[in-house]
Amino acid sequence: MQTPNRKLDHLRITLIEDVEAGNTWLEYVRMIHRAVPELNAEKVDTEVKIFGKKLKAPIIVTGMTGGNEHAAKINAIIAEVVEELGLGMGVGSQRAAIEHPELAWTFRIARERAPNALIIANLGAPQIVKGYGIEEIKKAIEMVDADAIAIHLNTAQEAFQPEGDVDFEGLIDKLSKLIDKVDKPIIIKETGAGLDYDSVKMLREIGVKAFDVSGSGGTSWVKVEMYRAREKGQEVLATVAKWLESWGIPTAASVIETRAAAPDALVIGSGGIRTGLDALKVLALGADLAGIALPALRAAYRGKEELEKYLKAMMLAIRAGLFLTASKNVKEVRGKAIIFGPLKEWAVERGVYEEWLKARRPF
Numbered sequence: 007m008q009t010p011n012r013k014l015d016h017l018r019i020t021l022i023e024d025v026e027a028g029n030t031w032l033e034y035v036r037m038i039h040r041a042v043p044e045l046n047a048e049k050v051d052t053e054v055k056i057f058g059k060k061l062k063a064p065i066i067v068t069g070m071t072g073g074n075e076h077a078a079k080i081n082a083i084i085a086e087v088v089e090e091l092g093l094g095m096g097v098g099s100q101r102a103a104i105e106h107p108e109l110a111w112t113f114r115i116a117r118e119r120a121p122n123a124l125i126i127a128n129l130g131a132p133q134i135v136k137g138y139g140i141e142e143i144k145k146a147i148e149m150v151d152a153d154a155i156a157i158h159l160n161t162a163q164e165a166f167q168p169e170g171d172v173d174f175e176g177l178i179d180k181l182s183k184l185i186d187k188v189d190k191p192i193i194i195k196e197t198g199a200g201l202d203y204d205s206v207k208m209l210r211e212i213g214v215k216a217f218d219v220s221g222s223g224g225t226s227w228v229k230v231e232m233y234r235a236r237e238k239g240q241e242v243l244a245t246v247a248k249w250l251e252s253w254g255i256p257t258a259a260s261v262i263e264t265r266a267a268a269p270d271a272l273v274i275g276s277g278g279i280r281t282g283l284d285a286l287k288v289l290a291l292g293a294d295l296a297g298i299a300l301p302a303l304r305a306a307y308r309g310k311e312e313l314e315k316y317l318k319a320m321m322l323a324i325r326a327g328l329f330l331t332a333s334k335n336v337k338e339v340r341g342k343a344i345i346f347g348p349l350k351e352w353a354v355e356r357g358v359y360e361e362w363l364k365a366r367r368p369f
């Protein structure tokens with residue numbers, strides 16, 4: 007059973023090693039403080055409605071795990087906490103359970119512990135290329151009674167995985183044939199290397215309406231695979247992975263590119279979101295939600311209370327940030343930040359700056 011073993015390696019490595027790339031470029035974003043907000047902080051509305059579910063704050067824990075007993079425990083803890091706090095979560099790739107249905111419980115436990123929360127199913131783009139179709143997508147959705155399904159792109163990971171799936175040819179054609187047949191929203195999600203303008207444009211054109219940028223700066227799958235390659239004695243792969251460990255589009259730039267390419271889409275700003283300020287910054291850049299993976303995994307591993315404390319602090323920071331920028335609700339925080347330095351140069355040089363300025367305006 008190769009998939010479940012690989013997943014265990016991933017959990018172990020991400021829990022104990024330094025796996026972060028550290029270049030979100032959110033340091034080139036500054037929130038604009040409003041000294042006279044003309045607002046009562048208690049009246050600030052942090053709720054958002056996503057895929058028909060109300061979230062108490064624009065925060066989700068993005069998909070990470072499932073497929074083994076340890077992963078099930080983590081999924082259960084994350085689910086209990088998001089249910090209690092009124093947030094949302096994704097499960098990790100459900101490929102293991104599609105191939106080994108006896109593992110479905112390790113994902114389903116999320117819905118059992120979070121009967122009302124927003125839950126996002128998950129499958130990989132390489133599986134769609136290889137022939138997963140409507141049947142597998144439906145199975146994944148039904149398995150967790152999901153409100154949406156994320157299809158993840160992970161070229162940077164597969165390229166450095168000793169047993170990686172590196173065939174991504176024909177994905178757009180296959181996806182375009184599936185989109186209308188799936189009765190839940192499809193989110194196209196990166197996994198730490200960031201969505202770029204051209205990919206988002208192509209995907210928007212075939213009807214994708216939701217994107218999780220998962221930019222570079224947080225968990226680096228190239229780095230994770232570097233540790234695995236080292237353990238397996240694959241020195242050449244490990245060296246190449248080391249050279250490219252910070253590969254990808256920094257999260258701040260990826261939110262800008264994605265929002266510019268898809269002004270009307272749902273955008274999740276993720277990849278290296280660690281603090282409430284990081285979350286506020288991606289919202290100000292134009293994301294609708296902030297997504298967190300690694301810190302939630304590590305907190306959940308330490309126990310339910312740790313995760314609760316962490317996510318409560320995130321929620322409080324968002325409330326404070328809305329108040330301090332004179333934003334009555336989450337939409338109003340859009341545009342209440344300036345960008346400078348390399349981030350601005352990136353946006354200008356990529357030719358997306360003007361489009362982004364227009365697109366990020368509050369609705």
Ligand SMILES: Cc1cc2nc3c(=O)[nH]c(=O)nc-3n(C[C@H](O)[C@H](O)[C@H](O)COP(=O)(O)O)c2cc1C
Nearest residue numbers: 068069070098099158197220224225277278299300
């Ligand atoms: C242990 C672990 C497992 C992950 N597995 C998946 C997965 O199965 N599917 C997926 O779409 N993303 C997966 N991700 C990626 C995260 O959802 C997220 O996009 C990425 O880690 C960047 O966010 P972060 O910097 O907050 O960790 C995983 C991340 C971690 C840490």
